[in-house]
Amino acid sequence: MTRILIKGNEAFAEAAIRAGCRHYFGYPITPQSEVMEYLARRMPEVGGVFIQAESEVAAINMVYGAAATGARSMTTTSSPGFSLMQEGISYMAGAELPAVLVNVMRGGPGVGSIQPAQSDYLQATKGGGNGDYRLLTYAPATVQEMADITMKAWDKAEKYRNPVLILVDGFIGQMMEAVEFKDEPATEPVEHTWAVGIRKEKRPLRRITSSHMDPADCERHNRHLKAKFDRIRKDEVAWEELYTEDAEVVLAAFGVVARVCRAVVERARKEGIKAGLIRPITVWPFPYRAFRQRVRTAKAFFVVEMNEGQMVEDVQMAVGYDAPVYFYGRNGGIVPQPNEVASELQKILAGGVTPREDRI
Amino acid sequence: MKIVFERPNTLTDAVTHYCPGCGHGVIHRLVAETIERLGVEDRVIAVPSIGCSGALGRYLAYDSVAGAHGRGPAIATGIKRALPDAVVFSYQGDGDLASIGAAEILHAANRGEQITVIYVNNAVYGMTGGQMAPTTLLGQVTSTSPFGREISTTGWPMRVAELLATLPGVKYSARVCVFDAANVIKAGAAIRKAFEVQLKGLGFGIVEVLSQCPTNWRMAPRVSVKWAEEHMVREYPLGEFKTPEGDSQCNTR
Numbered sequence: 212m213t214r215i216l217i218k219g220n221e222a223f224a225e226a227a228i229r230a231g232c233r234h235y236f237g238y239p240i241t242p243q244s245e246v247m248e249y250l251a252r253r254m255p256e257v258g259g260v261f262i263q264a265e266s267e268v269a270a271i272n273m274v275y276g277a278a279a280t281g282a283r284s285m286t287t288t289s290s291p292g293f294s295l296m297q298e299g300i301s302y303m304a305g306a307e308l309p310a311v312l313v314n315v316m317r318g319g320p321g322v323g324s325i326q327p328a329q330s331d332y333l334q335a336t337k338g339g340g341n342g343d344y345r346l347l348t349y350a351p352a353t354v355q356e357m358a359d360i361t362m363k364a365w366d367k368a369e370k371y372r373n374p375v376l377i378l379v380d381g382f383i384g385q386m387m388e389a390v391e392f393k394d395e396p397a398t399e400p401v402e403h404t405w406a407v408g409i410r411k412e413k414r415p416l417r418r419i420t421s422s423h424m425d426p427a428d429c430e431r432h433n434r435h436l437k438a439k440f441d442r443i444r445k446d447e448v449a450w451e452e453l454y455t456e457d458a459e460v461v462l463a464a465f466g467v468v469a470r471v472c473r474a475v476v477e478r479a480r481k482e483g484i485k486a487g488l489i490r491p492i493t494v495w496p497f498p499y500r501a502f503r504q505r506v507r508t509a510k511a512f513f514v515v516e517m518n519e520g521q522m523v524e525d526v527q528m529a530v531g532y533d534a535p536v537y538f539y540g541r542n543g544g545i546v547p548q549p550n551e552v553a554s555e556l557q558k559i560l561a562g563g564v565t566p567r568e569d570r571i
Numbered sequence: 572m573k574i575v576f577e578r579p580n581t582l583t584d585a586v587t588h589y590c591p592g593c594g595h596g597v598i599h600r601l602v603a604e605t606i607e608r609l610g611v612e613d614r615v616i617a618v619p620s621i622g623c624s625g626a627l628g629r630y631l632a633y634d635s636v637a638g639a640h641g642r643g644p645a646i647a648t649g650i651k652r653a654l655p656d657a658v659v660f661s662y663q664g665d666g667d668l669a670s671i672g673a674a675e676i677l678h679a680a681n682r683g684e685q686i687t688v689i690y691v692n693n694a695v696y697g698m699t700g701g702q703m704a705p706t707t708l709l710g711q712v713t714s715t716s717p718f719g720r721e722i723s724t725t726g727w728p729m730r731v732a733e734l735l736a737t738l739p740g741v742k743y744s745a746r747v748c749v750f751d752a753a754n755v756i757k758a759g760a761a762i763r764k765a766f767e768v769q770l771k772g773l774g775f776g777i778v779e780v781l782s783q784c785p786t787n788w789r790m791a792p793r794v795s796v797k798w799a800e801e802h803m804v805r806e807y808p809l810g811e812f813k814t815p816e817g818d819s820q821c822n823t824r
Contacts, residue, residue, distance in 0.1 A: 269642070
């Protein structure tokens with residue numbers, strides 16, 4: 212075990228190296244540039260490839276090319292850059308190529324701000340590019356969790372032959388925390404039966420494409436992808452719960468906001484308020500069942516995000532009309548403070564807040 | 572019986588979807604012949620474009636990686652950087668390379684990526700039905716320049732081979748055509764040089780191949796060749812603009 216103090220963005224980068232990633236393509240954008248800067252130095256040390264692309268559009272397509280050879284490849288970006296990558300991500304999902312993508316979110320829309328936000332939840336979880344596809348999307352809340360998720364991300368990407376997205380707010384990307392990197396090596400990259408490359412012994416040709424010009428073929432391919440996404444839904448959904456069994460009000464948050472809410476819940480418990488917390492670790496697949504199983508016992512759900520309400524739609528979908536869902540959000544780079552969330556919770560419990568309703 | 576002429580092994584016998592008189596078939600064949608003469612067919616990874624040549628993988632028997640419109644040089648970069656022993660080429664049309672993929676081609680060339688680019692310029696968007704391209708000739712009527720291409724709204728025809736030849740990372744840049752037998756042979760020689768630049772690890776190589784598009788030019792195949800010889804070659808001079816040995820040597824026809 213090595214325990215080091217490291218910035219979230221650098222933890223991504225170091226974990227990627229330890230997971231066997233040797234191909235990085237990226238474009239500078241705040242607040243993720245430390246990933247690039249770290250790998251610009253680190254990749255040559257391990258004989259890897261580091262290319263600063265001319266744009267995020269080019270970076271994701273370089274990932275596409277490297278991933279097509281079976282190489283463990285990665286790109287990292289922040290919100291506006293992630294929008295530019297949507298074309299390549301859609302093509303990768305269609306062509307079934309594995310890779311690991313990181314979006315260190317900032318305020319939007321457009322240029323927005325460069326400070327931390329959770330403004331791209333819907334883009335990440337509902338499909339940002341064209342066509343019928345999903346990305347297994349993790350939302351780590353600590354630098355340690357960022358490192359741990361990154362270490363296993365290529366295994367998941369390769370298992371499902373689909374890109375894996377790590378969605379993190381700029382706060383986690385920028386903060387420094389102690390991280391333990393496990394000494395055991397990550398899974399060795401395997402030789403894939405689908406990857407293009409030097410053809411030894413006249414093996415059959417391999418063609419990587421998302422093109423299916425015959426409508427029946429395209430439909431068949433989409434159904435094949437759907438079956439795969441259903442397997443991910445069933446097997447990969449992950450979440451954390453705190454005091455939810457007897458909770459009368461269940462808070463829900465991801466990323467750094469979940470840490471704020473944890474503090475709020477702990478304090479509320481000390482004051483005799485039966486509060487609990489559900490923290491989705493995967494935001495796609497979303498842990499709907501974690502919410503469903505609390506509908507009978509909880510009197511209310513309270514979602515806190517660093518946006519104007521995106522994940523709250525998934526909570527509403529899970530809870531249905533069986534309990535009110537409340538929402539509190541800060542935006543544009545402002546992280547909600549425990550005090551303001553606690554005060555909003557008090558108001559909710561006192562009946563002074565109108566529930567959030569997006570199903571108008 | 573002595574065989575004096577046959578189909579290259581890596582040019583498949585699939586019936587192509589190309590229109591009568593189209594240049595792609597000839598160019599595919601030149602690529603396949605070159606690769607086989609160089610003896611590297613088992614190391615080739617092709618990157619088809621979006622457009623008429625998007626179905627390249629059906630006609631050329633190599634591993635292939637097809638991606639988005641214009642992004643071929645970025646995809647080829649990823650492949651070549653991951654597999655330096657592979658022989659990587661992108662095959663792109665003029666809409667793909669000179670318009671939507673202008674940034675990707677320029678920067679792949681500027682990095683001196685060790686890839687080969689076969690750039691087919693037929694002055695229109697073929698697959699989508701003959702719209703104006705950056706390469707469309709001034710005055711040329713297309714479905715999106717119905718009164719003829721004019722400078723004030725669309726600028727000038729883009730000369731890619733000359734443009735890329737200015738970049739130090741580019742070690743071979745030439746323009747050829749496939750309008751007659753003599754030029755087809757010259758085109759084959761240029762394609763070979765562009766692949767040799769990659770095999771020697773020198774840098775980036777591109778061959779711009781002028782080709783006819785009878786369907787979208789609304790011409791009979793023979794008329795289209797005559798028109799191309801008269802008009803296209805005037806706008807797009809043939810020759811080598813960069814070779815590993817020397818500076819620009821522009822031999823107009």
